[in-house]
Amino acid sequence: MLRLKHAVSGQVVELNEFWLRDHCRCGQCLNTETNQRRYDLLELPADVRALRHSWESAEQLLVEWSDGHRSTYDWAFIYDSQLEQLISRRTKSTSLTPWNRSIALQNERHLRFSLPALVASDGQVKLLIAALVRYGIVFIDDVAATPTMTELALRRCFPLMKTFFGEMWTFSDKQDHADTAYTQLYIGSHTDNTYFCDAAGLQALHCIEHSADGTGGENFFVDGLHVVQELRRRFPAAYELLCRVPVPAEYIEQGEHHCHTAPIIRIDPLTGELVQLRLNVYDRAVFNTLPQREMASFYGSFRQLLQLVRDEEQQWQLKLQPGSLVIFDNWRVLHGRHAYTGRRTMSGAYVQRTDFQSKARTLGLIE
Template sequence: MTDVTIAPEGNFITLKAGERTARFHAIWLRDNAWDEATRAPANGQRLIALRDIPAETRVSAAKADGQRLTLTFAPENKTVEYDVDWLMQSRYDRPQETGAGWTGEGIETWDSGLMARVPQGDFTAVQSDAGAKRDWLAQVARYGFGKLTGGPIENGALFKVVDLFGHVRETNYGRHFEVRTEVNPTNLAFTGLGLQAHTDNPYRDPVPTLQILYCLESSAAGGENMVVDGFRVAERLRSENPEWFDVLAGHCARFEYAGEAGVRLQSRRPMIELAPDGALIGVRFNNRSAAAITDVPFDKMETYYAAYRRMGEIIDDPAMEVTFRLEPGESFIVDNTRVLHARKGYSGTGKRWFQGCYADKDGLLSTLAALEAPMAEAAE
């Protein structure tokens, strides 16, 4: 049963649909009208600006009929129909998250316990079957990383992974980069040394939000890949010492890279990044690329370094890591705003050849949403 009442001044309505109740302001409802005069039918984009809606907009009449809500707005005398389920899914009159460091409903943080169920998909299935692609992308979105097995063993195969959901983001490293031992490397990633778990390119603003690593040869001993959930790291730090969490979230670190002629990349961002409402939206951690920290007041610098040290200790804790080995034709994708990745050291014998590239998360999330839309429509 659906019921609607108008506030005495008409500035909001109260909508009840089954056990759900929510209030909606008149100006919000008018701004979110889906009639053809307000939104383009082909793409849903607004055809009017807020300046075209009277500031004194009020609801003058309302009628609820099942899943349809009909409202009339004054002073325009404009009548608009709404889908009740859409309104309830979009409601903002609900308990809000409080405190700093909360994560959204679609995110699941993890530690080494995820090793028994590493998110993965089969390349051929993901490439050819929309359902398999949807399921794999959903895992990447939830956990921040995912493997693909059974891919082609050929130069540039990583581009076929990106083609599944988006586009390559080209950087000063080119469209892709080689990851194997080099003489006089421009970056420590190109040696056989082990690397501490880190996020890539923290010196960029914005950072590439996805990284893809693709294995072409893997006969060297060692070199296992490792991932750590930066969001779980932040949650653990907050539970241990809220002051340390706050100092890393409340002050900017600085990062820089100048390893090539004509390149001097710099950024200024916190290691733990929060949205204005406290949502955890990003982690930047890369000791190799950290510049001098100059944005922390003198009286907080010792606290900052204590927090920085402890964050590194949590990242290094084996209880936080998921480790796996990639064989030729296998790859993995990682959310570079959330999940830190690392590599165990490997020997100088045998061969180890990976190729890597960057892409952006908006393409992945867009592809996932488009694949999920028919499923949601079928459930209605």
């Protein structure tokens, strides 16, 4: 271990010497055009040591290595690369606002954006993505009620995710897929793609039409972040169990059979904050990942979570109208709808989680 003290700030770090050698940022070790390392880890001697180190300036450290290499490091790079700093940045960098119905209504003005303004201004796109990071849900208004314009609005912000549903999908009560969404039935609050190894990060929905004689079909949204925080506060044993127990999900139709097993609540191991809520009572497969003697505890905990989700104060209900597109974080916000009558056509799409986060990261919105 190499112990360093910064003369100006007094900050102290202790570094593994192999780690420091592995993180040399010179042109021989790092391709500065691609930001990729130029060498295989096994090319470094396992016993590589710092023979000498000295401060070239208050901010630059020079190290001479036992393998003959010389490295220069910026102090800020060394300090910011430590685990404690990463945890601190992750905790502070993203200001998330957990919400229930009343909080959502108070902040609705921050969640609505106009398509003409988005098309005209990159700044408006950044504001939309910032709101999506913070609240997990936004609306784009003034979108002509066609799948083509729905797609244009989405692609202004993100690339689309292709699944067996396609990139863009239009659905009604015609049973094109083995999914309750393709009916007129009530659908309770849920997240999509629990049966995918990597569920969509974002989901978009746009009501293209609902015939004049039609009734119902109101959508409702629930902030999973707020619900999970409530579960942790009120039912800590249930929270712990649902973070731990893997729950199988599957989707089956002609030519498709998707399966994935993971806990309902996924937590960041560094910060303890929610990463993903994976909740869909409809897509659950045969539950065979827990001994029968532990089933009572699981079902009791699961019911406590569902009761929180279905609490009326948690549910933000609104009727999606032609011309307004909703985009929500499928790893955080649950959605559902009431049963309906009449002809109702919806258009929608998914965005991969990695593309959503990449966009937010390049805009400086997340770590």
